[in-house]
Amino acid sequence: MVLYFIGLGLGDEKDITVKGLEAVKRCKKVYLESYTSILTTNKSKLESLYGKEVIEADRIFVESGCEGMLTEAINDEIAFLVVGDPFCATTHADLFLRANELGVQVQTIHNASIFTAVGLTGLQLYKFGETVSIPFFTENWRPYSFYDKINRNLEKKLHTLVLLDIKVKEQSEEDLIRGRMIFQPPRFMNVSQACQQLLEAEDNLKHGSITPETLVFGVLRVGAPDQKIVVRSIRQFSQSEDLGGPLHSMVIPGEVDEIERLMMGYHQARSEM
Amino acid sequence: MVLYFIGLGLGDEKDITVKGLEAVKRCKKVYLESYTSILTTNKSKLESLYGKEVIEADRIFVESGCEGMLTEAINDEIAFLVVGDPFCATTHADLFLRANELGVQVQTIHNASIFTAVGLTGLQLYKFGETVSIPFFTENWRPYSFYDKINRNLEKKLHTLVLLDIKVKEQSEEDLIRGRMIFQPPRFMNVSQACQQLLEAEDNLKHGSITPETLVFGVLRVGAPDQKIVVRSIRQFSQSEDLGGPLHSMVIPGEVDEIERLMMGYHQARSEM
Numbered sequence: 001m002v003l004y005f006i007g008l009g010l011g012d013e014k015d016i017t018v019k020g021l022e023a024v025k026r027c028k029k030v031y032l033e034s035y036t037s038i039l040t041t042n043k044s045k046l047e048s049l050y051g052k053e054v055i056e057a058d059r060i061f062v063e064s065g066c067e068g069m070l071t072e073a074i075n076d077e078i079a080f081l082v083v084g085d086p087f088c089a090t091t092h093a094d095l096f097l098r099a100n101e102l103g104v105q106v107q108t109i110h111n112a113s114i115f116t117a118v119g120l121t122g123l124q125l126y127k128f129g130e131t132v133s134i135p136f137f138t139e140n141w142r143p144y145s146f147y148d149k150i151n152r153n154l155e156k157k158l159h160t161l162v163l164l165d166i167k168v169k170e171q172s173e174e175d176l177i178r179g180r181m182i183f184q185p186p187r188f189m190n191v192s193q194a195c196q197q198l199l200e201a202e203d204n205l206k207h208g209s210i211t212p213e214t215l216v217f218g219v220l221r222v223g224a225p226d227q228k229i230v231v232r233s234i235r236q237f238s239q240s241e242d243l244g245g246p247l248h249s250m251v252i253p254g255e256v257d258e259i260e261r262l263m264m265g266y267h268q269a270r271s272e273m
Numbered sequence: 274m275v276l277y278f279i280g281l282g283l284g285d286e287k288d289i290t291v292k293g294l295e296a297v298k299r300c301k302k303v304y305l306e307s308y309t310s311i312l313t314t315n316k317s318k319l320e321s322l323y324g325k326e327v328i329e330a331d332r333i334f335v336e337s338g339c340e341g342m343l344t345e346a347i348n349d350e351i352a353f354l355v356v357g358d359p360f361c362a363t364t365h366a367d368l369f370l371r372a373n374e375l376g377v378q379v380q381t382i383h384n385a386s387i388f389t390a391v392g393l394t395g396l397q398l399y400k401f402g403e404t405v406s407i408p409f410f411t412e413n414w415r416p417y418s419f420y421d422k423i424n425r426n427l428e429k430k431l432h433t434l435v436l437l438d439i440k441v442k443e444q445s446e447e448d449l450i451r452g453r454m455i456f457q458p459p460r461f462m463n464v465s466q467a468c469q470q471l472l473e474a475e476d477n478l479k480h481g482s483i484t485p486e487t488l489v490f491g492v493l494r495v496g497a498p499d500q501k502i503v504v505r506s507i508r509q510f511s512q513s514e515d516l517g518g519p520l521h522s523m524v525i526p527g528e529v530d531e532i533e534r535l536m537m538g539y540h541q542a543r544s545e546m
Contacts, residue, residue, distance in 0.1 A: 009384070010383060014291040016290065018291060019288055087398075088398055096536070097532075100539065110288075111384065112389075116385075117383045119360025125386075125404065129402055152429070158403055
């Protein structure tokens, strides 16, 4: 039968497509991927729109191979819901291949993702270079390679979408060693932390392609009712305490054309929060 | 009042989101942008799902500034439908700014776009470099700069999404001079033509980063029931006559990891059409 990979888009339960909703209603079981991202609505709202139970597929479920779900999909229609677009997370290509080995057909129902919704900034998508992820620094692990990539994009005058670290269903080192399924509270990097880490990277690598005064975009809670696009300097962002809850992303503009400059000005003028 | 920018996604009328559909049903008038892209369904199917008339906003409408629509949005809720995601086309940033000047609030309802749906290939989105567009060559105009960009991505081992030219509502040179609103039939570049132009660019520029034997992805009619992901060599594609109708895009892979290699093999094995 069929395993549907269904994108939920970026906001609440109503961001599913009409086609996705029809598929969910047909399916015998509905799983929700809750390992690589977070839902900005809650599970009970999904259940009420779908008229059926939603089973959370957490880190353990996904890493242990989603065996049960794949087996069920041999004989039934099963839905696997993913926040954003289903193929924006890498684990799902693996799941696709394993479904195929079992003779299960995969059908994908696409949806919005931060990779394109970032067009909201007014910066043109085809002028973005490689996407960059900034991980949480720890005391002993402070990798600066994300700044090398940003620097390469800036050298070519390209914009950079910067995705910020998410820690969901992480075990502490001790719980991991002892095999205890106890999870840390989820953590989401905000633009303020990202800018602090970016300034630290510049202090060390001295590429000189950003300065504390460089203007960048904070892209906050896209799709949610309190979505904000904020334009400030990296220094201002590093000191900002008014940015609100997750999810945050960032855009570092390269060379801007006339319309992009106007859009940036528009968002900057509205950035007093 | 509100001007809704509503993404229609990539397939048929049911790819609108539940939120988008609710907004459309509330709106007094519904415009459909039909200048930069094509709908793979037809207008009457949209009208039957929405329960109201859909007015086509063609090239003349958009270039002349959508005045009427903006004026209507001062007092009413108006929908502006865009295939894919609303901010993937650049004209819409301009429209956004002009709405703002008139005191019209713009609300965006995101949807899937080829920029992210291309994750279907199994290639990871954060390993894509700058997106490239290939224009139709004419007898006297054969720009090869798209190949410089592909070459730069390949040097950095990045994948490239290649968008292919669309000519919708184009006037002939003579009709344009005489001010006659007579439009040429729409034309869409296919992967076969794109590969011929790519080989010509390599013959002239000799970057050496592609050869006729380089394997690339044809990404055909994403979201439509006859969607296909085809992996062949550039030489094979340049001779392929079996690729079917629009829209076509292409992906030129950079360095592939293990899962990406498996996904590429999966699609290659299924590429006999």
